[in-house]
Amino acid sequence: MTLNDSRDARSRADDAAAACREAVWISSADIAPTTVARLFDQADRRWRAAAAQWLDESLRSAQKTAWRRGWQPADVHRLARRKSALAARLSQEVMAFELGGYARATVDRTFWDQLGELERDRNAGRSDAPMRRRTADSDWARSAATAAQLLSLLRTLPQVQKLCPPPGEATPTTDRPTTVVDDRVLARVRGLLAKAESTEFEAEAEAFTEGAQALMTRHSIDRAMLDHQATDHDAPGALRIGIENPYEQPKALLLAVVAEANQCRSVWSQRLGFSTVVGFAAELAAVESLFTSLLLQATSAMGRQGARRTSRTGSRTRAFRASFLEAYACRIGERLRETAAKETERASAGAGFGAALLPVLAARRQETDSAFEEMFPETTTSSSSRSYDLDGWQAGTAAADLAHISWGSELP
Template sequence: MRDDKLLTRIAGLLRQAEGTDNEHEAEAFMAAAQRLATASSIDLALARAHDRGVRDTATPVTRQVTIGEKGKRGLKTYVQLFVQIGRANDLTVDVASNSTFVIAYGFESDLDTTEALYTSLVIQMVAASDAYLKSGAYKGQTARQVVTVGDGYFRRRAVTEKPLSPITARLNFQSAFAERIGRRLQEARDEQRAEAVAAEAPQSGGSTAIALRDKEIEVRDFYRRASSARGTWRPSSARSGYSTAARRAGDRAGSRARIGGDRELPGARGAIEE
């Protein structure tokens, strides 16, 4: 059940976020966009709990979303960003083995919200990491990397410090950016849910919490029926290198990110290059 009015209102908040130079205002608009999406999600859950017609027409669906082209480096950080946004909007996500696409499971309105947020934030993530690399702030830093040492029976893994390369700096920056965005959106979602539960009449019997729990169970059961995924996806590998400095910079950028859906930069929906 697509709600175009909701998407229009969210898009308006996103444009307001991008139109201010005040970080606190941008944060408020971003939180408002997520809270609006959460409020709509709660309304749908309650409607489904009390109206058989709504329950029959609004059901979980799957949607495949392209992340980037096969063979490009850095797709995992794009996937990580999508997954973080999806979690804040009640989605379960499967990831292709080469990270070129994801399959999201959930209600259509939640899928629409996630895509709108992702389209804006992936652009900001790329722009912020580009600026970080151009600043040269990563130079002189190191990254911890797991390597194999020794020969034959004496081979073992060890942690070594290496100069921080541009690609490792970018990957760490973008991974931390995605994590920070996930925390911000989930905080806004949790606040909206708590307010909705607190605002219930005493005689309601906790219907909001029950409806949300039922929705969670329905998405989970739908996922178990519909998904054919195997294994566990991980956003990063110890072999790719870990940089505290780059992650700290990415975290700061994620905390300042403004949500907006009307900007477009060349290649922003593709993978990163070295």
């Protein structure tokens, strides 16, 4: 390479870096990617390569910072998806690219598990820089603009609670245990919930759902007693669950009541789009499965109610549906708590655990409360100031109140 070639390369790199920085700055003001794309509308492949290198290195660095601020793949991907489908896809590629720089043993399983499809091939993207691969694409400028938008997002992520060690810091002792939740129990629970989701009869759906709650309560009791007798005592953990638009508040309430019925605590971070649930692993698994299924069931039941209109004010569908979901959450919470309480009473009265059970469960709940308060020392409780739609409230309560509950040997 001659001296002039070297100068040209430096000049090209400086020009590309300047365009990238400007694109990131513009993206922070929520300017549309189509406008930002004009900054990258360059036919020169060498200029594109310089811009791609700058974007790849910057994205990787920003993603690494996000890990250390407590963010996990599902959290980042959820926010990227709000931007666009391309931003979500690019986010997943960036995370895989960044994680590829670590020894496998130093990355907590949570990160790979949350990357979903990449779990099948942990080498995917390890040496494949996302933007450098796109330099020859016809939609390069759009991809680069989306990368700048994603970089702006990553750089503004705040500190959140660390639920597991960030990549590079995990060890065999900090990785999650693999035997805490019985996969056979989870399979049965998911089978019951799948039946609840597929039926068109609300009473049948509720019976399947409460059967799943009873099954998970029994499993939780078994785990609590085994853990109490073990020398290597399990400790509460946490997981984050996305709360998406619309109707975030009643959805967060639904998660909260499911968590309460399963001896967990939850807190909603509205601005960040998720709730954090704190509890033991068996209970967390129950909460995640039940909430996902109940939200689907509630949404289906709500959809069957159709739109609501008045002659004077027009549509009141949104108020109706918000009230429907909130009433549904309140009544479902009562039913699940009743189910859990009855299963606990049955176990404590039986010959297996007897009077030893209740003190163990009380101590376990205290551990969960202590872990929650340590993680979230400044949480606040608020009530809804929204006006309720009476028809929606009554319909939501009715949808959650039609079940015939089966017990004991009648349960699947």
